[in-house]
Amino acid sequence: MNILIKEEDGLFRKGIEEIFKTLTSSTAAYTLNFSPEVTDISNNVDIVVLPLCKGEIKLCSPFLENPDCRLMIGILDENEVLPGTLPACYMGTEFIYRSDSFDRVRQVLIRGLIKMTSRNVMHHDCDCIGCLDGRMTRPQMHIMQKIIQGKSPKQMADEFGINEKTLYSRKKLLMNRFGLSTDYELINLMRKLTFRIPVRNI
Structure with missing residues (x-):
């Protein structure tokens, strides 16, 4: 075995x-x-x-x-x-x-x-x-990737063409969705799953 x-x-x-x-x-x-x-x-x-x-x-x-x-x-x-x-x-x-x-x-x-x-x-x-709720959208994956790259909130907002408040709101929704409370937990999740998670085309 x-x-x-x-x-x-x-x-x-x-x-x-x-x-x-x-x-x-x-x-x-x-x-x-x-x-x-x-x-x-x-x-x-x-x-x-x-x-x-x-x-x-x-x-x-x-x-x-x-x-x-x-x-x-x-x-x-x-x-x-x-x-x-x-x-x-x-x-x-x-x-x-x-x-x-x-x-x-x-x-x-x-x-x-x-x-x-x-x-x-x-x-x-x-x-x-049937697992669509367990997948990340492309914008969510992009936010996680930029955090991994060490981008500041201002840099991310500029790259996405949104203001920082919208960026924080999206990040908070993402963290709430997966029960995360710190950036460390978010980065840890991203590092483990970047190349494994199915992504929705949204």
Whole structure:
């Protein structure tokens, strides 16, 4: 069984590996492979453990669609609240928080493994058209890209041909939409997803 853990925190990653090993040690049905060669979601992986930055859970992310993956586990920060309706690409995903106790993480992984054995793959038809609310418009993406480039509000407003008040209003709407409260969270989200997010032609 190939397991991809994309977590950068080595201690956290090692802890998840050890829990998986403990849960599967009593059965010969599972041979775990945490091989460093397995580095991409598109590779032949059975389980993906993926850290999600604030706001990412509210975005349509079709790059997560992998016909081989049988279980997806998302790692959330403490202040992230799961939305009532998830984008289609996160359906069937199990979630843990960084602050969760050992027992809670163990319970989630057990539940995931049980679900995994009851179906061949996690794959479902990803209807991105139904996820329009989880996509960013071109103006929103442009604002995020300019922030990443270090442009000042005045420079951005001049480039977009709008006044600074309108720019702040658009930025605030964008941040509210994805539950972001600081520029750092906005930049973090942008850095992770610039080349992955479907963009609406608006």
